[in-house]
Amino acid sequence: MSCPALIDFEASCLPEYGQSYPIEVAVARTDGSSRAWLIRPVDAWRYWDWSDEAEALHGISQQLLDDEGLPPAQVLAEMAAFVNGCPVYADADLDQYWLEVLCQGVGAGLPFPVHYLGEFLKERGYTRPQVVTALEEAKRRLPKEHLAREDAKRLALVVRLLLEGTV
Template identity: 35%
Template sequence: MTLPTLLDIEASGFGRGSYPIEIGLARADGSTCAFLIQPLNEWMHWDSKAELLHGISRGRLQREGRPVSEVARWLNDELSEIGLAYSDSWGYDNTWLSLLFHHAGMMPRFRLEALRRLLSEPQLSRWKSTKEALVRERGIVRHRAGEDARLLQLTYLRTRQAGA
């Protein structure tokens, strides 16, 4: 079975003025990759509660983050061939992705879809408990984009196998 490509975004917070700070992918082969994003000068919103969750400081983003255009180019290079990635928080992630590409002056060469579209009712009913079990079993660090994308992919795989 081919695994779906999952995309996850960590952000400066939620709501108006928030922006992407880390984007991670879990590829069809199970490998992961993630990049911190250097905030633009006009991206001022910062939620300290969000920082407590993901553990990424604004200072670290300024030091280690990649420029917006570089991250957008990387996403297009990674995803244009398959043309599709999935997210479990489509409403937020699609908004942040659009913001990233807008500021990069580029168009995405792929579509982001809601992960829910891939899931059967039995998968949905097992999703939360399966995801929690995987976090415990594997000691997965939550709220980092690459790890979260892989967790979603593993949860998809296990809930699918359980229904087979």
């Protein structure tokens, strides 16, 4: 297993458009392994906001969540097991927020903190041109966006390319 792990959420809408809740989460490690989960909404979220614009981006409908989403407690347990002690990073602070909402939905504590990816890159001394080059290469290899499972894999690939020094 290779650390760190990268996390990405999709949500019912962006917070500036209302009270959002997590609908999909994915975690990818730099060794290429990844997991993704559709999240069945808890009853309290049924009255929160849903954005048709967000649905158009990620392609996840409320019906899909009802049909194929997993219970949030199961998602948290499986996600924590997959992370398995790796430090977890995200490219936006919203991912920490949605992890907190997910945990609050089932009355659970945070299984791990989510750190900002920019801090990881800065601590290791990567320059902006290095990061941009790695991101461009990762986008070339994994072009789909606004899907947690693809976004997390792309972020993990960026980190792997930088760690390997291949870009």
